[in-house]
Amino acid sequence: xxxxxxxxxxxxxxxxxxxxxxxxxxxxxxxxxxxxxxxxxxxxxxxxxxxxxxxxxxxxxxxxxxxxxxxxxxxxxxxxxxxxxxxxxxxxxxxxxxxxxxxxxxxxxxxxxxxxxxxxxxxxxxxxxxxxxxxxxxxxxxxxxxxxxxxxxxxxxxxxxxxxxxxxxxxxxxxxxxxxxxxxxxxxxxxxxxxxxxxxxxxxxxxxxxxxxxxxxxxxxxxxxxxxxxxxxxxxxxxxxxxxxxxxxxxxxxxxxxxxxxxxxxxxxxxxxxxxxxxxxxxxxxxxxxxxxxxxxxxxxxxxxxxxxxxxxxxxxxxxxxxxxxxxxxxxxxxxxxxxxxxxxxxxxxxxxxxxxxxxxxxxxxxx
Amino acid sequence: xxxxxxxxxxxxxxxxxxxxxxxxxxxxxxxxxxxxxxxxxxxxxxxxxxxxxxxxxxxxxxxxxxxxxxxxxxxxxxxxxxxxxxxxxxxxxxxxxxxxxxxxxxxxxxxxxxxxxxxxxxxxxxxxxxxxxxxxxxxxxxxxxxxxxxxxxxxxxxxxxxxxxxxxxxxxxxxxxxxxxxxxxxxxxxxxxxxxxxxxxxxxxxxxxxxxxxxxxxxxxxxxxxxxxxxxxxxxxxxxxxxxxxxxxxxxxxxxxxxxxxxxxxxxxxxxxxxxxxxxxxxxxxxxxxxxxxxxxxxxxxxxxxxxxxxxxxxxxxxxxxxxxxxxxxxxxxxxxxxxxxxxxxxxxxxxxxxxxxxxxxxxxxxx
DNA sequence: TTGTAAGCGTTATCAG
DNA sequence: CTGATAACGCTTACAA
Numbered sequence: 001x002x003x004x005x006x007x008x009x010x011x012x013x014x015x016x017x018x019x020x021x022x023x024x025x026x027x028x029x030x031x032x033x034x035x036x037x038x039x040x041x042x043x044x045x046x047x048x049x050x051x052x053x054x055x056x057x058x059x060x061x062x063x064x065x066x067x068x069x070x071x072x073x074x075x076x077x078x079x080x081x082x083x084x085x086x087x088x089x090x091x092x093x094x095x096x097x098x099x100x101x102x103x104x105x106x107x108x109x110x111x112x113x114x115x116x117x118x119x120x121x122x123x124x125x126x127x128x129x130x131x132x133x134x135x136x137x138x139x140x141x142x143x144x145x146x147x148x149x150x151x152x153x154x155x156x157x158x159x160x161x162x163x164x165x166x167x168x169x170x171x172x173x174x175x176x177x178x179x180x181x182x183x184x185x186x187x188x189x190x191x192x193x194x195x196x197x198x199x200x201x202x203x204x205x206x207x208x209x210x211x212x213x214x215x216x217x218x219x220x221x222x223x224x225x226x227x228x229x230x231x232x233x234x235x236x237x238x239x240x241x242x243x244x245x246x247x248x249x250x251x252x253x254x255x256x257x258x259x260x261x262x263x264x265x266x267x268x269x270x271x272x273x274x275x276x277x278x279x280x281x282x283x284x285x286x287x288x289x290x291x292x293x294x295x296x297x298x299x300x301x302x303x304x305x306x307x308x309x310x311x312x313x314x315x316x317x318x319x320x321x322x323x324x325x326x327x328x329x330x331x332x333x334x335x336x337x338x339x340x341x342x343x344x345x346x347x348x349x350x351x352x353x354x355x356x357x358x359x360x361x362x363x364x365x366x367x368x
Numbered sequence: 369x370x371x372x373x374x375x376x377x378x379x380x381x382x383x384x385x386x387x388x389x390x391x392x393x394x395x396x397x398x399x400x401x402x403x404x405x406x407x408x409x410x411x412x413x414x415x416x417x418x419x420x421x422x423x424x425x426x427x428x429x430x431x432x433x434x435x436x437x438x439x440x441x442x443x444x445x446x447x448x449x450x451x452x453x454x455x456x457x458x459x460x461x462x463x464x465x466x467x468x469x470x471x472x473x474x475x476x477x478x479x480x481x482x483x484x485x486x487x488x489x490x491x492x493x494x495x496x497x498x499x500x501x502x503x504x505x506x507x508x509x510x511x512x513x514x515x516x517x518x519x520x521x522x523x524x525x526x527x528x529x530x531x532x533x534x535x536x537x538x539x540x541x542x543x544x545x546x547x548x549x550x551x552x553x554x555x556x557x558x559x560x561x562x563x564x565x566x567x568x569x570x571x572x573x574x575x576x577x578x579x580x581x582x583x584x585x586x587x588x589x590x591x592x593x594x595x596x597x598x599x600x601x602x603x604x605x606x607x608x609x610x611x612x613x614x615x616x617x618x619x620x621x622x623x624x625x626x627x628x629x630x631x632x633x634x635x636x637x638x639x640x641x642x643x644x645x646x647x648x649x650x651x652x653x654x655x656x657x658x659x660x661x662x663x664x665x666x667x668x669x670x671x672x673x674x675x676x677x678x679x680x681x682x683x684x685x686x687x688x689x690x691x692x693x694x695x696x697x698x699x700x701x702x703x704x705x706x707x708x709x710x711x712x713x714x715x716x717x718x719x720x721x722x723x724x725x726x727x728x729x730x731x732x733x734x735x736x
Numbered sequence: 737t738t739g740t741a742a743g744c745g746t747t748a749t750c751a752g
Numbered sequence: 753c754t755g756a757t758a759a760c761g762c763t764t765a766c767a768a
Binding site: 369373384388391416418421422423 | 762
């Protein structure tokens with residue numbers, strides 16, 4: 001392993017000079033600089049980041065703590081983080097899939113000294129205390145904080161606003177008995193979406209009916225089961241708002257098995273706008289969440305905090321969501337045939353057309 | 369920042385003793401151990417990983433270099449890596465989205481000293497030299513190596529075998545004029561899939577027809593365009609094998625716009641088995657690639673190499689793929705109606721039923 | 737069983 | 753402009 005000493009010896013200078021050249025300090029003679037560069041490239045010298053960090057106490061690494069997400073959401077957040085981090089020469093130390101709070105803290109603990117800050121996404125309402133202990137140690141940005149956390153920045157998905165907008169949309173289509181299949185209890189996203197649902201109903205003078213709120217856990221099968229229960233109600237709801245798109249897939253499945261036609265017999269709405277939503281039959285009306293932007297915003301908040309630690313006051317950015325109107329709720333506009341493959345999307349698709357932005361044209365590697 | 373010194377002072381012992389306790393060395397008296405533990409937890413001491421690494425030259429971090437993948441593939445590979453790494457107490461330093469070889473090397477360079485090894489996924493045929501320079505520096509596992517690389521392990525997707533199996537399947541259904549929409553030139557996955565396609569044809573005494581091999585780049589629009597060209601041929605192909613599922617989506621789109629019915633008028637096959645494939649109309653027959661297992665295998669190969677650096681001989685593991693027969697090519701069996709939502713998949717779905725394994729039931733966070 | 741002290745590979749502070 | 757040398761926080765011989 002070639003060190004700074006080897007380069008110094010080979011260039012006939014001291015290690016201090018090599019260090020200066022490497023860090024492009026101006027106080028070096030052209031001659032010395034040249035010799036050092038030559039020696040470094042001859043020996044193929046790569047500075048040791050760990051040693052560097054030890055003296056400078058900067059790592060240029062951002063820690064990322066994520067729950068056991070999977071699929072697009074996870075990867076898009078990471079992509080947003082990584083892309084933005086790259087511009088600031090940061091790399092990302094990821095630790096995901098934490099079973100519990102102890103796990104989470106253990107992961108953070110082993111990051112001590114290796115990172116300049118932390119992005120933590122902890123969707124469980126119960127783990128606010130754990131998050132606080134992280135915030136004490138690292139400059140932290142919390143994504144979807146489980147509770148108000150002092151002296152740390154936060155970035156959230158507009159769950160409340162998105163759900164509110166969706167229910168308003170359904171109300172606008174004439175629905176009044178709107179059911180909701182909820183997400184897992186204790187999950188922050190789920191709770192916020194529920195809150196938005198209820199608020200929108202109340203704003204329309206409709207008292208939320210507990211019988212129309214069915215338990216669910218963000219899975220397809222929970223949507224299937226909840227729908228089964230909803231179909232037994234009399235009178236039935238005329239619309240089902242699922243807490244996320246996977247749940248909506250289950251809802252659609254149960255309706256199909258019941259030979260009900262969507263949206264004629266029942267309107268169905270989801271949340272997230274995952275990739276499959278536009279390919280469902282009928283295509284799913286949903287609330288688009290931009291996971292990539294979530295990553296971008298989180299990194300920006302981190303950098304801002306790093307640059308001005310003085311104002312570590314809690315700032316909370318809520319990312320806007322977009323209502324994507326497709327076929328599953330019917331539409332105010334005449335429903336166009338599904339012809340996704342035109343070169344240019346027709347103007348009336350403004351909402352749906354937003355999706356491709358997240359999917360770059362040139363894909364390398366396995367296309368999946 | 370509380371260091372080992374603070375703990376030593378507070379416990380009334382030397383830093384060596386603290387270190388021994390932290391690393392649970394047996395050569396410490398119970399009394400000292402107790403006092404150190406007490407002091408450590410009182411001061412809330414977390415050891416500095418960087419300092420630790422500097423002396424031990426072990427980091428317990430695995431570097432991961434990825435191209436600009438997106439979507440499930442990316443996240444599933446990372447999940448597989450991360451899950452497996454967790455068992456060995458490893459964390460993952462990710463750097464993805466490299467524009468070019470220089471970018472890649474720069475990222476690796478800044479990992480020097482921070483990682484114990486490297487997983488590199490470099491799908492461009494042209495970057496074999498860059499990969500070799502990585503292999504010299506780190507214990508490296510190459511995913512889908514662009515060329516034979518000495519003294520490093522490799523894990524590959526069974527691109528060749530998968531494509532071969534798919535073409536055999538099409539041949540078995542009676543097709544003889546089978547077109548292929550290729551992937552990006554220079555991309556290893558794409559080239560291997562093409563090779564498998566040609567080999568299967570030759571094995572059936574059919575000379576591959578260059579006119580039936582259309583350029584593509586793993587994108588939906590390239591599938592659309594390639595199909596346009598294929599439809600002008602006379603005689604037309606009776607089946608189109610797309611280099612990946614995204615491309616197949618474009619193929620299906622163009623066929624729909626041409627009012628052709630799939631699979632009656634044209635069989636369509638894809639590669640990857642992305643999430644949307646089973647929701648397309650008709651559901652896509654494709655080759656399933658298990659990205660999660662790719663991550664698992666890559667980490668295992670890394671650990672094996674770390675444990676016995678003696679046998680650094682190049683071992684190349686090729687992950688099996690699975691043929692997933694759905695509706696888009698027709699089927700040897702009577703085509704069942706699409707009823708995905710039964711609690712239990714009917715037996716005849718053995719292949720398609722494999723997919724859900726990759727999608728765990730309990731999803732936390734935003735469901736996307 | 738414990739403590740002292742020599743590294744690990746850098747950067748940074750001094751003198752020169 | 754350059755070179756010694758003291759950190760950085762920890763592990764690990766080596767001594768006691």
